[in-house]
Amino acid sequence: SALVRDAKELWIETDEKLTYPGLIHQSFGDKKIHHSKTSSLEERDTHNPLFPINQTEAIARDLMGRLRRNSWLVSKRRRYLDLTFQLFMAWKNYVRPRFNRDKQSPAQIAGFVPRRLRLGEVLGWRQDWGKRSPRLAPGFP
Numbered sequence: 001s002a003l004v005r006d007a008k009e010l011w012i013e014t015d016e017k018l019t020y021p022g023l024i025h026q027s028f029g030d031k032k033i034h035h036s037k038t039s040s041l042e043e044r045d046t047h048n049p050l051f052p053i054n055q056t057e058a059i060a061r062d063l064m065g066r067l068r069r070n071s072w073l074v075s076k077r078r079r080y081l082d083l084t085f086q087l088f089m090a091w092k093n094y095v096r097p098r099f100n101r102d103k104q105s106p107a108q109i110a111g112f113v114p115r116r117l118r119l120g121e122v123l124g125w126r127q128d129w130g131k132r133s134p135r136l137a138p139g140f141p
Helices: 020-028 051-063 078-095 119-123
Strands: 009-015 032-038
Touching: 009 020, 020 032, 051 078, 078 119
Parallel strands: 009 032
Antiparallel strands: none
């Protein structure tokens, strides 16, 4: 909810699951919410309003073994599942082009970054210990 802290209104699109209104109110409080619901019985094609989220979930399930159905790969702690999902979101939004024909990432199109990030930039982490810091490969700051 930190991303929408200053928003006065929110538009949320979900299926008709009965727990969503309570969860939305719990998450966003008294903000003005425009909640439109789509029946899960509607055809799941590109015209369905829920297509983008269904497609993203399918891609995540395909790329992350711990989200695959009937798999032995599991996260024993929610924290590790969250970290894995955050890596997926960073790759999808900062590294991968939005569509195969695009040159830009979604974050670049939205104006968050001036260029697509390289995978090493997203996965890299650096602790600066001065002269004791490990040397980095060429091309890394």
